[in-house]
Amino acid sequence: MKHYIQTRAQSFRNAFSGWWFVVRTQRNAWIHAIFSVTTLAVCFWLRLSSIEWALIIIAIALVWTAEFLNTALEAVVDLASPEQHHLAKVGKDVGAAAVLIAAFSALLIGLLIIGPPLWVKIQLLIYS
Numbered sequence: 001m002k003h004y005i006q007t008r009a010q011s012f013r014n015a016f017s018g019w020w021f022v023v024r025t026q027r028n029a030w031i032h033a034i035f036s037v038t039t040l041a042v043c044f045w046l047r048l049s050s051i052e053w054a055l056i057i058i059a060i061a062l063v064w065t066a067e068f069l070n071t072a073l074e075a076v077v078d079l080a081s082p083e084q085h086h087l088a089k090v091g092k093d094v095g096a097a098a099v100l101i102a103a104f105s106a107l108l109i110g111l112l113i114i115g116p117p118l119w120v121k122i123q124l125l126i127y128s
Contacts, residue, residue, distance in 0.1 A: 046117045059106035066102035070095035
């Protein structure tokens, strides 16, 4: 049991090390962070329902997961192909496209869920 707990603890340390690497080295991670925090703050302000919160959290998690996987893919490609190679570029470009798809999807989900109540709040602020 002690060995099991130690190995699980090491797994968490490894995961947080990876998390820290992404946040420390990837400029786009900071963009994701700013949008994530801003979105969550607006959601608190709008007092979304549980289902709406769940969808927003899934959308945010999708973007972060894509960013983390893209960073991992880039590291593996750099390790496997230190020289420039057409297929290495393809792999990196496709990984970046996955992040773009996730971010665009999250934006659409956010607009669909946050847009209408945000519009109402803004109108109330303007006309009251």
